[in-house]
Amino acid sequence: MNPLDFLIEPLSYEFMVRAMATSVIAAIVCAVLSCWLVLVGWSLMGDAVSHAVLPGVVLAYVVGAPFALGAIVFGFLAVALIGIIRNTSRIKEDAVIGIVFTTLFALGLVLISVTPSQTDLNHIIFGNLLGVSSAELLQVIILGAVTFSILIFKRRDFTLYAFDAVHAHAIGLNPKVLGAALLGLIALTSVVALQAVGVILVVAMLIIPGATAYLLTDRFSRMLVLAPTISAFCAVAGLYLSYYLDTSSGGMIVLAEGAVFALVYLFSPTQGVIGKYLTSRRRRQTVSK
Template sequence: MDVIDFFVDPLRYDFMVRALITTLIAAVVCAVLSCWLVLIGWSLMGDAVSHAVLPGVVLAYIVGAPFAIGAVIFGFLAVALIGVVRDTSRVKEDAAIGIVFSTLFALGLVLVSVTPSQTDLNHIIFGNLLGVSRSDLVQIAILGAVVFVVLIVKRRDFTLYAFDPTHAHAIGLNPRLLGAALLGLLALTAVVALQAVGVILVVAMLIIPGATAYLLTDSFHRMLVIAPAVSAACAVIGLYLSYHLDTASGGMVVLSQGAAFALVYLFAPQHGVIGRRITASRRRRTPRDDRGNTENHAERDWATEPKS
């Protein structure tokens, strides 16, 4: 198989085209949101909300409502329950997050097991990228566009909230409202990514791209470009590899993102483990080279100086 066939052959099938579009939408939207999640330190919160939306999605399916409605309701419910447990007991926030999201996720698993359905609801858990229908793609595109537009339009407010909520409040912004908006967008993003990788792997798409970009740059604005670019590239690579190697599509997409993070973690120029050592070694050698060059120049100047 030549290079052209490698890239063109999967696109001959409609389900692969829909899978590619779905993966790109989910990858870009999750990556943009992940920049704020990583910056604020909401990795565990992203894990909690992405798992807690499962019962909401199943209940929405039972009553015939859009998945997004159930996801948003249970996303906010999870956040509220975490706050109640944290504020009214000795249990710390990380433990409260673990208790709430695992309990709601277990409720979702029970609902999936007892809900009669002509479709396999386990796809919500593990993803069904190759089974995305046209109607699913339309829903994903609409939700993804809504989340992306809100994040870009309000990026300055969200960034100020992430860096300094006190200053945000001082200039007239409402930090609680901004935090609630981010959590709502997180719930919608989880729905976008459900079809691609399922509930279990959503958290990876919500954290890995932002963490990867965070190691590559110190500028948040550059993070907003690097994260979706890397995530989209990994989505395409993972989907193509899953097609040619006959492996799970969602798992391969996340595995590609994990591989990209590993490379950046090791070789990023400023923040990579090996990259830092290489950069430090070059800096240590530079002064010696400069002195050596200076001495060589002095010797050449002395040698060419006319003798009296």
Template sequence: MNPIDLIVEPLSYGFMVRALVTTVVAAVVCALLSCWLVLVGWSLMGDAVSHAVLPGVVLAYVLGAPFALGAVVFGFLAVGLIGAIRDTSRVKEDAAIGIVFTTLFALGLVLISVTPSQTDLNHIVFGNVLGVSVGDLVQVAALGAVVAAALLYKRRDLVLYAFDPGHAHAIGLSPRRLGALLLGLLALTAVVALQVVGVILVVAMLILPGATAQLLTDRFSRMLLIAPVLSVVCATVGLYLSYWLDAAPGGLVVVTQGAAFALVYLFGPRHGLLTRRARRDGAAPPAAVGRVEG
């Protein structure tokens, strides 16, 4: 089979086309948001919110409401509970995050186990991108467009909030509102990525693209370009690998992104571990240079 067939054959199936479009949308949106999560240092918060939305999504399914509504409600509930535990007890923030997100995630699993459904709700946990319907695709595209538009429209305010919340407050911006905006967009993004990788692996798509881009550039504006491009390439490669290897698509999408991070971490042109060591070893110490010249 020639390389063209390797690319074209999967696209002859409607479910693969829908899966590819859904995966690309999720990859772009997650990558954009991941730039801010990495910059602000909210990796643990991203993990907490992405897991805490599970009961909200299940309850929304039971009530016939949009998944996004349940996700946003429980996303903010998780953040509120984390803040309450941190501020009213001796428990530190990282422990509060662990307590809240594991409890809410477990509640979601319980709700899945007792909710009668004609569809397999476990797909919320593990993802089911190959089973995406046209309606699911429309919902993902709409939510993705909302998140991307909000991030790009407020990017300057959000960047200032990430670098210097005090300065943002001094010029009239509200750090509290900007933080709430990021958390709301995080909850919506979790719903977008649920279709692709499920609740368990959402945090990987929310962290890996931004972390990889951060190793490739020192400018945030370039991160906003590099992260989505890398994420889309990795997601597409992972989806194709899942087709040809008959393996879990969500898992391979994340594995591919992890492999890209490992390559950049080791061989990145500026911050790669082996690249920096090679530059150090290749540069002779000043004293040694003097002796050679003498």
């Protein structure tokens, strides 16, 4: 098989074209948001919201509503519960997040187990990228466009909030509103990525691209370019690998992102373990001369 046939063959199937579009959109939106999550230190928050949407998806299935609607409702519910419990008790934020997301996730598992269905609802947990319908792709496009537009339009405010919330307040911005907006965008983005990799792996798409870009540059503007570029490449590569190796498509996408992160972690010129060792070694050799 020549390289051109290798690239074209998967795209001769409509389900692969829809899967490719869904995965690339989800990868880009998740990666852009991940830049702020890494800086703010909200990795666990992304995990919480992405898992908390499960019962909403199941209930949406029960009443015949779009999955995205149920996921959005429970995503915002999780954010609200975390904020209320954190502000009205002495429990620390990490414990509150753990309580809310595990409880809602468990509720989703229970609902799946008792919901009579001719459809295997477990694909919500593990993803069903190759089964994305045209209507679901349209939902991904709309939600992805809304989330991406808000992130880009308000990027300066979100960036200032991430680096110095006190200064943001001093110049007239409301840090609480900006924080709530980011949490809401996590909920929306989780819905987008849910179609691609399922509930369990959403957190990987929300964290790994930003963490990878963070090891490659010290400039946030470059992070916003590097993260979605890397994530989109991994989405395409993972989908092609899953096609030819006959493996889980969502799992391969996340594995591709993990592999790129490992390479950057080891070989990044300024932050990589091996890169820093080689730089230090060259400096010692220069001094010794």
